[in-house]
Amino acid sequence: MSKEMEELRRKFQQRFGESGDQVFQGTVTEVNEDEFTCTVKRDDQVDYFDVRLRGLVNADLQGFAFIPRLDSTVLVCRIGKSNELFVCQFTEIDKMIFTDTDLEIIIDTENIDLKKGEKITVHVDAQKLEVTNDKVKALHEADALTVTADSTTVKASTGGVTITRSGSGLKKTLDDMLTAIQALTVTTPHGPSSTPINSAKFASIQADLPNYLEG
Numbered sequence: 001m002s003k004e005m006e007e008l009r010r011k012f013q014q015r016f017g018e019s020g021d022q023v024f025q026g027t028v029t030e031v032n033e034d035e036f037t038c039t040v041k042r043d044d045q046v047d048y049f050d051v052r053l054r055g056l057v058n059a060d061l062q063g064f065a066f067i068p069r070l071d072s073t074v075l076v077c078r079i080g081k082s083n084e085l086f087v088c089q090f091t092e093i094d095k096m097i098f099t100d101t102d103l104e105i106i107i108d109t110e111n112i113d114l115k116k117g118e119k120i121t122v123h124v125d126a127q128k129l130e131v132t133n134d135k136v137k138a139l140h141e142a143d144a145l146t147v148t149a150d151s152t153t154v155k156a157s158t159g160g161v162t163i164t165r166s167g168s169g170l171k172k173t174l175d176d177m178l179t180a181i182q183a184l185t186v187t188t189p190h191g192p193s194s195t196p197i198n199s200a201k202f203a204s205i206q207a208d209l210p211n212y213l214e215g
Helices: 003-016 171-182 199-211
Strands: 023-032 035-041 046-052 063-066 073-076 087-090 094-099 103-107 111-114 120-124 128-132 136-140 144-149 153-156 160-165
Touching: 035 073, 035 087, 063 087, 136 199, 160 171, 171 199
Parallel strands: 046 087
Antiparallel strands: 023 035, 023 073, 035 046, 063 094, 073 087, 094 103, 103 111, 111 120, 120 128, 128 136, 136 144, 144 153, 153 160
């Protein structure tokens, strides 16, 4: 037993009584996240089931709950002289859960998820940050920020800016327009005119589009 865990157990025993059954050390062998309980094995011999991770065994209760890591060490306390037990000290946790009315926050070793009602969600992991509501989605990845609202998408990345809506893109529209201008002719009394004398300028503008526009 580590010195830290021994000291914690000693303090709990001083508070709740010297009986070894009041506070004991064990290993988490199973976790029930639906009921917020776990199974703890003591001295590699005795299994204690339905050890509480919240104040009551009730999936509908709200508040904080820590989810211990399997095979981690915990201190378990007895409620009065009953057979009801709860985890009073953790050494390692895999997840933290908080709920309050329509708010839910879940933090684990790889993700952070927040949900507010049925419309607003936030997800964070090592690769991205994603925020959504019922109308708009914003996605921040390593090299790009993308905002989507219905059929409209605006994306800023290391390669440039993309603006699209319903399959049409700003870059393609400008590219098509500049191509048409360079081929422009008009009818005159002497027949069709030649293409614009400044076609080279339009071609230069067209060639510059990829420097800041994608898609």
